[in-house]
Amino acid sequence: PYPDGGEIVVSDFWPRWHAPSRKILGIGHTVRYLDNRVVAGKNPRSTAYSTYDPATRSWTPWKTLDVPAGSNLVSSGAGSVGRHDLPNGDILLPVYANPVRDGKALPSLASVIRCRFDGTTLRFVEQGNEMTVPTGRGFGEPSLAAFQGRYFLTLRNDDYLAIARGKDGLHFEEPRKVKFDD
Numbered sequence: 063p064y065p066d067g068g069e070i071v072v073s074d075f076w077p078r079w080h081a082p083s084r085k086i087l088g089i090g091h092t093v094r095y096l097d098n099r100v101v102a103g104k105n106p107r108s109t110a111y112s113t114y115d116p117a118t119r120s121w122t123p124w125k126t127l128d129v130p131a132g133s134n135l136v137s138s139g140a141g142s143v144g145r146h147d148l149p150n151g152d153i154l155l156p157v158y159a160n161p162v163r164d165g166k167a168l169p170s171l172a173s174v175i176r177c178r179f180d181g182t183t184l185r186f187v188e189q190g191n192e193m194t195v196p197t198g199r200g201f202g203e204p205s206l207a208a209f210q211g212r213y214f215l216t217l218r219n220d221d222y223l224a225i226a227r228g229k230d231g232l233h234f235e236e237p238r239k240v241k242f243d244d
Contacts, residue, residue: 064105068096072110072124074141082151083181086114089155091139092126106137109157111184127177127184134161134171134192144205146213146231152187153177154231156204156215159192169200172217174232190232197221206231216240 064070075090092108094101108126115122129135138159146154155175161168171194176187194200198220205216213231217224226234 064094064096068094068101070094070105072112074139074143075110075112076142076144077114078145078147080147080151080153080179082147083179085179085181087179087184088112088114088121089140089143089145089184091141093141107139107141107160109138109140109155109184113181125183127186129175129186130189133189134159135173135175135189137161142203144207144216146206146208148231151179153179153184154206154213156206158200158202158204169194169196169198170202172201172204172215174204174206174215174234176232188232190228190230191234193217193226193234193237195219195224195237201237 070092072090073093075088077086077088080087089111092110094105110124110126112121112124138157140155140157143156155177158170158172171192173192174190178185201217203218207214213228215226217237223240224237226237228234
């Protein structure tokens with residue numbers, strides 16, 4: 063339940079095996095509902111997570127990821143994103159944020175954060191560069207893939223799909239519109 067009415071739920075939740083912890087870790091983001099409708103723009107979004115317990119055949123109570131105070135990540139989430147787990151167990155987690163400056167909402171930005179998961183708690187370690195565009199709502203629902211030592215980040219915009227390349231999974235070149243030759 064939310065103190066001002068309605069409820070906060072975890073949305074766009076994606077479960078995936080995390081090999082080092084030997085847990086299924088599901089990650090999504092929080093959304094506030096009031097009278098079965100999303101309450102947009104009034105509540106900060108958070109990255110939410112839970113693990114599956116095979117002994118009880120249930121998910122643990124969800125928690126939220128702590129992010130640096132004062133950063134653009136204060137209202138951010140990892141809903142409908144594709145993460146990449148590193149061999150050492152660290153997680154490269156794409157997120158998208160809804161920054162506000164001088165009381166005005168800015169276009170959403172996307173970034174990748176590196177996290178650590180000990181089997182119980184997901185912890186913020188560091189953040190890569192922030193990417194946005196002034197059109198539509200900015201960039202949202204980023205997903206990360208690794209291939210032959212390079213990283214590729216897809217970025218959804220209201221008008222097009224973009225992709226950015228990077229070498230370390232945190233820092234990316236300028237995003238480019240996805241185009242097809244045929």
